[in-house]
Amino acid sequence: MEIEQFDLKSVLPYPLGVTSLILVFSTPIAIRFRMDEKHFDVDGAYNIRYEIVKKRIDKVRIKETNERLTQPGKIAIVYSQAKDATEYMEYIEFLQNQLEERIKNHSQAEQKIKELTASLQEVSAQSNQSEGKIIFLHQQIESKHHELEHAQLTSDQKDAEIHRVKEELQTKTSQVMHLENLLAEIREQNSILNISFGESQGAITALKEQLAGEQQHIHHMEDKLLKNRQLLERIYRDLESSVAFKEHTDPQQALVKPMY
Numbered sequence: 686m687e688i689e690q691f692d693l694k695s696v697l698p699y700p701l702g703v704t705s706l707i708l709v710f711s712t713p714i715a716i717r718f719r720m721d722e723k724h725f726d727v728d729g730a731y732n733i734r735y736e737i738v739k740k741r742i743d744k745v746r747i748k749e750t751n752e753r754l755t756q757p758g759k760i761a762i763v764y765s766q767a768k769d770a771t772e773y774m775e776y777i778e779f780l781q782n783q784l785e786e787r788i789k790n791h792s793q794a795e796q797k798i799k800e801l802t803a804s805l806q807e808v809s810a811q812s813n814q815s816e817g818k819i820i821f822l823h824q825q826i827e828s829k830h831h832e833l834e835h836a837q838l839t840s841d842q843k844d845a846e847i848h849r850v851k852e853e854l855q856t857k858t859s860q861v862m863h864l865e866n867l868l869a870e871i872r873e874q875n876s877i878l879n880i881s882f883g884e885s886q887g888a889i890t891a892l893k894e895q896l897a898g899e900q901q902h903i904h905h906m907e908d909k910l911l912k913n914r915q916l917l918e919r920i921y922r923d924l925e926s927s928v929a930f931k932e933h934t935d936p937q938q939a940l941v942k943p944m945y
Contacts, residue, residue, distance in 0.1 A: 686703065686705075687760075690703045702757030703757060704755035705759070705760040706739070707760065707762045707773075708739045709762065709763065709765065709773065710735050711769065714727055714732040715728040715732055716732075742763050
């Protein structure tokens, strides 16, 4: 009853405690089941003494304290003879050993349950991965099956295509060989051109130097031409002044104005 109450304690609508009391009564007593109250009860006037003693002990307090004899979570054992105490101590030791063994087994069982739970989770994860892989493989198999069917239907076309590809491969091979020969010739010509390019670079450098000298000579000639033009313009102005003076003094000796 204590175990049942402990298991139901978390689901009860209100807190409920149970106290246990064992009255060691060595004399046999008669009990009967009362149909009107639906429970067992002692029978006979002499046996009623057991019920009275039990009810009084249930309400008793420990001497010089306010602590009750019966308390929730504890089993109170009341006896009247020393041999009863020795006998019940053996019962208690036996039950304690059984309880320790059960606790030990329970701890081992909990540890095994934890290990099995972890293993189960790992197996479940692996199973999920395996299911995913199986589904993926089924999809690949179906895809390959469809591809195989399509390949079987077009096998003749594939043979013709292979023959055509072989011919194209042979043609491409001959073209590649021709291109390799051309590439060798081009490389040879490239080496010759590199040599010519080096020589041309030297000639270009010399021509650049010559061009720079010619440009300096041109600048020098332009300066001279500018000076000559300025001198010619001054001469022309002097000539115009002289002609204008002669026309003023002697119109018959006028000179024709030159056209430039």
